[in-house]
Amino acid sequence: MNIFITGTAGFIGYHLADLFLRQGHTVHGYDGITDYYDIRLKQARHQLLRQYPQFTATEALLEEDAVLQAAIDACQPQVIIHLAAQAGVRYSIDNPRAYVDANIVGTFNVMEGARRHKVQHLLMASTSSVYGANKEMPYAETHKADTQISFYAATKKANEAMAHSYAHIYGIATTMFRFFTVYGPWGRPDMALFKFTKNILEGKPIDIYNHGDMWRDFTYVSDLVRGIALLLNTAPSAVNANPSISNDSLSSVAPWRVVNIGNSQKVRLLDFVEAIEDSLNKKAIRNYMDMQPGDVPATWADASLLNKLTGYKPKTDFKHGVKQFVEWYREFYDC
Numbered sequence: 001m002n003i004f005i006t007g008t009a010g011f012i013g014y015h016l017a018d019l020f021l022r023q024g025h026t027v028h029g030y031d032g033i034t035d036y037y038d039i040r041l042k043q044a045r046h047q048l049l050r051q052y053p054q055f056t057a058t059e060a061l062l063e064e065d066a067v068l069q070a071a072i073d074a075c076q077p078q079v080i081i082h083l084a085a086q087a088g089v090r091y092s093i094d095n096p097r098a099y100v101d102a103n104i105v106g107t108f109n110v111m112e113g114a115r116r117h118k119v120q121h122l123l124m125a126s127t128s129s130v131y132g133a134n135k136e137m138p139y140a141e142t143h144k145a146d147t148q149i150s151f152y153a154a155t156k157k158a159n160e161a162m163a164h165s166y167a168h169i170y171g172i173a174t175t176m177f178r179f180f181t182v183y184g185p186w187g188r189p190d191m192a193l194f195k196f197t198k199n200i201l202e203g204k205p206i207d208i209y210n211h212g213d214m215w216r217d218f219t220y221v222s223d224l225v226r227g228i229a230l231l232l233n234t235a236p237s238a239v240n241a242n243p244s245i246s247n248d249s250l251s252s253v254a255p256w257r258v259v260n261i262g263n264s265q266k267v268r269l270l271d272f273v274e275a276i277e278d279s280l281n282k283k284a285i286r287n288y289m290d291m292q293p294g295d296v297p298a299t300w301a302d303a304s305l306l307n308k309l310t311g312y313k314p315k316t317d318f319k320h321g322v323k324q325f326v327e328w329y330r331e332f333y334d335c
């Protein structure tokens with residue numbers, strides 16, 4: 001299958017492209033290699049993917065519509081998976097425009113490419129952050145998600161709505177994923193695991209928000225991409241083909257659904273920090289801080305819809321996943 005993936009130099013896109021290439025698919029990657037974090041990491045990921053003969057890439061921004069459309073035309077994809085985005089909850093507080101450019105304009109451009117090519121399935125990343133101020137846990141796709149508390153989350157919720165309208169008007173089968181704090185080898189430097197590992201190794205303090213009273217459904221990246229690969233073959237149709245799934249988020253008027261991909265396990269931030277310390281065999285200097293604006297105190301996925309649709313359940317224990325990350329980090333940075 002010809003698969004067009006945006007964000008292949010990014011953390012999740014790299015792992016997903018690698019999985020599809022190993023499965024024998026042809027992948028065209030599209031990535032703007034933005035300097036939101038160290039571009040050497042992004043270049044290194046793309047370099048690894050380039051070792052596969054069935055991988056080609058275009059390095060340009062989503063906002064460069066003519067370049068994007070030409071890349072999609074050349075690929076002739078049956079499927080488009082849109083993962084490129086301006087990510088990060090905290091950065092959106094001071095840089096909201098970056099989110100409008102990449103996540104709103106950029107996503108619109110990708111949707112236009114999907115429309116022109118009448119792709120069989122369009123799959124796009126949203127985030128567990130759209131659950132915002134929701135209190136009811138675990139978060140289920142059928143819960144209302146109307147109270148985003150960061151602009152980042154608001155742009156992702158907007159993407160879900162944009163995609164729903166395109167699915168309805170143009171009949172594009174669309175799956176939106178809500179990811180839950182994805183971590184693992186090749187992870188993002190703006191995320192807690194990366195920052196904590198780096199600082200502990202360098203003997204610098206780590207900032208622990210809300211005095212550590214934070215909970216996250218940490219999802220191991222290999223589990224996540226496995227879930228995506230299975231959903232690839234589970235395109236929603238306008239008619240509910242499987243009404244026995246009681247908690248399906250399938251739209252009543254469009255071939256569109258949203259699916260949580262999470263580990264379904266709530267982990268306390270302090271236990272996560274301890275797992276990093278154990279893997280490094282070194283204690284952290286802890287700087288306890290107040291709650292940060294835009295941050296949610298907890299996330300926890302009800303991932304039963306993913307399981308009903310694909311038979312799959314993410315299962316990697318965070319202690320094992322953290323160890324894998326630490327091993328990768330020490331090798332990559334030679335420390």
Ligand SMILES: Nc1nc2c(ncn2[C@@H]2O[C@H](COP(=O)(O)OP(=O)(O)O[C@H]3O[C@H](CO)[C@@H](O)[C@H](O)[C@@H]3O)[C@@H](O)[C@H]2O)c(=O)[nH]1
Pocket residue numbers: 087088089126127128129179180181182190191192193195206207208209214215216269295299
């Ligand atoms: N980044 C960061 N996080 C910290 C720090 N100190 C504590 N944390 C806490 O560590 C936890 C994990 O933070 P992140 O790894 O940054 O992940 P996140 O806030 O859950 O957001 C990630 O997951 C979302 C999906 O659930 C993504 O949408 C988002 O882009 C990001 O990848 C959160 O409770 C966060 O408040 C710090 O110095 N930096």
